[in-house]
Amino acid sequence: MILFVKLLLAHLLGDFIWQPGTWVADKEAKKHKSIYLYIHILLHGILVAILAGEIRFIPYAILIAITHGIIDLIKLNFQKKKNKRTWFVVDQIAHILVLICVVLLYENKSLPYFWEDNVFWIFATGILLLTKPTSIFIKTIISIWAPESKINNQDNSLVAAGNYIGILERLFVFGFILTDHFEAIGFLLAAKSIFRFGDLKEAKDRKLTEYVLIGTLISFGIAILAGLLVQLLLKLS
Incomplete structure (x- = not known):
């Protein structure tokens, strides 16, 4: 293994x-x-x-x-x-x-x-998976649904900010899973929803709302799955 x-x-x-x-x-x-x-x-x-x-x-x-x-x-x-x-x-x-x-x-x-420490390899792979590889995976999967307003949007947001936010949220979820704080995942999801509500309300674009929701749920889903798999591997190692 x-x-x-x-x-x-x-x-x-x-x-x-x-x-x-x-x-x-x-x-x-x-x-x-x-x-x-x-x-x-x-x-x-x-x-x-x-x-x-x-x-x-x-x-x-x-x-x-x-x-x-x-x-x-x-x-x-x-x-x-x-x-x-x-x-x-x-x-x-x-x-x-x-x-x-x-x-x-x-x-x-x-x-x-x-290196005989199995814990190191399991953790390292799990964390690495949730960074750029997952970002590329999500971007590739949901690109087919990208609304025109998202493609042509030229706002004042930071360069690649959404990518780094996604990585950080997945790492937070990963940590919550491994420390058995599942309730914190709901708090994080709610906090993100509050911050995104203003942008989505101003956009008045249903496709953009659905696009963001799909990306968020896939991101959280992969992070939860990775956390559970790492837990299982640690028990088996």
């Missing part, structure tokens, strides 16, 4: 945290000719090898890196603007399935870890 958590952590770092938007744009434009595609593949292999912490795992790290590159190439060549969201989900599912298969292949072998 902990091996999968480490591999997932490596995936989150390589695919989201340490992959700038400029890399993604270059890969989408040049596909297999993009140098950043191969840097991205190499980065994944290095991250997996380091986090696995075992020299004998290197062939599996190479396997993960190669399959990651193949999956990315398939996505780059087949995704279009209208189905980009679908290919994003398919791409991530394929990567996770590869990690599961590698763990199943390796489960009967000993794997001495350079």
Whole structure:
């Protein structure tokens, strides 16, 4: 179980945290000719090898890196603007399935870890999941419903403020779950509703209200699910 958590952590770092938007744009434009595609593949292999912490795992790290590159190439060549969201989900599912298969292949072998604290790896992966990866996931999923007023809105809000607010609220929910303060989640949701009420009232746009509500509920739902899963993993570890 902990091996999968480490591999997932490596995936989150390589695919989201340490992959700038400029890399993604270059890969989408040049596909297999993009140098950043191969840097991205190499980065994944290095991250997996380091986090696995075992020299004998290197062939599996190479396997993960190669399959990651193949999956990315398939996505780059087949995704279009209208189905980009679908290919994003398919791409991530394929990567996770590869990690599961590698763990199943390796489960009967000993794997001495350079860090034996399972709690660290479980917490680190859970927290990282709720930052940029979840933000990208939510943005991709709800982009199809983005109202015109949201797309064309040029207000005086801080740059990327909504993204950071979403990350913070998910981390708060995550902490509330792990400390068994479920009632605080309702308080946080109510507080956010109060602050958003003025903007939504002034907008007088039902689609915008529904768009914000969908995004908020997905964000809170993922945070709650992550908190419950981390609790379960901690009990099993």
